[in-house]
Amino acid sequence: MSEPNPTVAVLGQGPMGAALTHALLKAKVPTTVWNRTRQRAEAQAAAGARIAPSAEAAVRAADLVIGVLRDGNATRAVLEPIPGDAFRGRAIVNFATSTPGEARRMAEWAAERRTSWLSGAIMVPTPLVGAPDALFLYSGERALFDAHADVLAVLGGDARHVGTDHGLASLLDTGMLEVFFAGMTGFLHATAMVTGQGLKATDFLPFAEVMINILPASLAGLARDVDAGTYPGTEDNLTMELAALGHIVDTSDDLGLDGRFPRVMRDLAAAAVDSGHGGDGWSRIIEQLRKPA
Ligand SMILES: NC(=O)c1ccc[n+]([C@@H]2O[C@H](COP(=O)([O-])OP(=O)(O)OC[C@H]3O[C@@H](n4cnc5c(N)ncnc54)[C@H](OP(=O)(O)O)[C@@H]3O)[C@@H](O)[C@H]2O)c1
Structure with a gap:
């Protein structure tokens, strides 16, 4: 069963964090944002986002915390200083891109801190965030995915839980990217020949x-x-x-x-x-x- 009327925090307001924030606000999900460079967070105020003065304040303001920072190092740098009690009763979905091994290590790190953690992978570019067929992959505890299914569907209508192993979303992401880049590179080499x-x-x-x-x-x-x-x-x-x-x-x-x-x-x-x-x-x-x- 999905949580009724959840509140969400988005940590990271790069191009993808901003796109996720817009999709949430469009669906009228109360959303708090935080960004290391504050101006990028403030740019979301006009669209209805609340601006948190710190990552900890953003976490404490939400039922569901979405991490969409550059990578695992940036995510750890932001989350590590936050006291463990801030995460109690909340869930984190981490969309920072990673290898499957790193996704598993991040999930272990969260488990040591007794933090509910879902590993995610975004399979669409920013303009397609929020679309009914936008594919988002999730791995980790199934019940956690189910508990937040409604709000996750706002980010991408094709939200798939691919398994309990935290590395799986990232493994499929990595494989899909290889198919994509190999196809594009083959096309460009062939195009270099014909041109x-x-x-x-x-x-x-x-x-x-x-x-x-x-x-x-x-x-x-x-x-x-x-x-x-x-x-x-x-x-x-x-x-x-x-x-x-x-x-x-x-x-x-x-x-x-x-x-x-x-x-x-x-x-x-x-x-x-x-x-x-x-x-x-x-x-x-x-x-x-x-x-x-
Ligand atoms: N853009 C896409 O089309 C796309 C598609 C699929 C997946 N993703 C994934 O989504 C994630 C975010 O991507 P993005 O496109 O928004 O841009 P990005 O350049 O990968 O990430 C920018 C965000 O990370 C923050 N950041 C970087 N290093 C930090 C640190 N050490 N401490 C705190 N914050 C730090 C930036 O803060 P500042 O503003 O302060 O620099 C900004 O909020 C990445 O993992 C990316 O692979 C992106």
């Missing part, structure tokens, strides 16, 4: 989109193979793919580009082929990635 031959990036875009549209089915196949631990090469095989990846590297070199990105993919395929797996499908690459280079 190097006189095409415009926008000419290439619809062709790139054809490949993007194939990816969901391809990823589903990879996931099935990885979970099954078998890498059938019935529809594609690494020997054929190695030749294609070699063409990307060669074209990149011919154009005088930085070919590190396609080389990583080609070298992974070459290592799998060299170890006798040329007849397997691309999913076999997981075994290369599971060992140190």
